[in-house]
Amino acid sequence: MSSRVLTVPNIISGTRLLLVPVFAVLVGQGHDAWALVVVAASGASDWLDGVLARRMHQVTRLGQMLDPAADRLFILVTLLALAWRDVVPVWLVLVLVVRDVVLAVMLVVLARAGFAPLPVHMAGKAGTFALLYAFPLLLLSEWPAPVGAVAGVLGWACALWGVGLYWFAGALYLAQAASVLGARTRAA
Known part of the structure; x- marks a missing residue:
């Protein structure tokens, strides 16, 4: 396991974290089609960063924290947004x-x-x-x-x-x- 920070999988996970507020704003403003695009991109990137980390031998300590943090944050924000809209x-x-x-x-x-x-x-x-x-x-x-x-x-x-x-x-x-x-x- 590496202690590197700047790896392709870590950049993907970091980008997924940045998509969380974008998704929240889109759902909050009723832009459901764009929100779906963002959540689909997030889901695909969740799969992709794990595959790339293993295949490129870029499994890092940061990545092991970023990936689940991004998942949990996306789940929480999505749940709150959907509950706020009574979905x-x-x-x-x-x-x-x-x-x-x-x-x-x-x-x-x-x-x-x-x-x-x-x-x-x-x-x-x-x-x-x-x-x-x-x-x-x-x-x-x-x-x-x-x-x-x-x-x-x-x-x-x-x-x-x-x-x-x-x-x-x-x-x-x-x-x-x-x-x-x-x-x-x-x-x-």
Whole structure:
């Protein structure tokens, strides 16, 4: 793993972070078509930066922080924007934010104990992927039928599947953290 900062994948992740406020403004002003373009570009860049980091041997410590930070921020801003427009209910926002807060506390506990962040599970990636698919579909659900009707069904299917995977991955992370911390305690 490299400590380099200026790599192609890091530039892509940084650009994705810069797209978050652009998306928020577009959704807030009702420019749904452009917001969909931005969220689609963000989703594609999320996949691309990971592939390039591995293929170009440019996996970096910064990239391992930037990529999930961009994902979490995009999810949060998208959720808030969709809730503000009454596209999604507030309970969906709370369910996802609570999971991220729990894991943030876990990361602090691990860091204080001298441990690095835990490796990402495939369930977490799949949950994030499903949620990042759900949100543009839910935004499209506001369009007239038949596009809106089909997008609504697909969007809610992805959202509910994503929430389930998101929490399943959260449980895996908590179990892994407990195991790591427990092993240190037993060794001491």
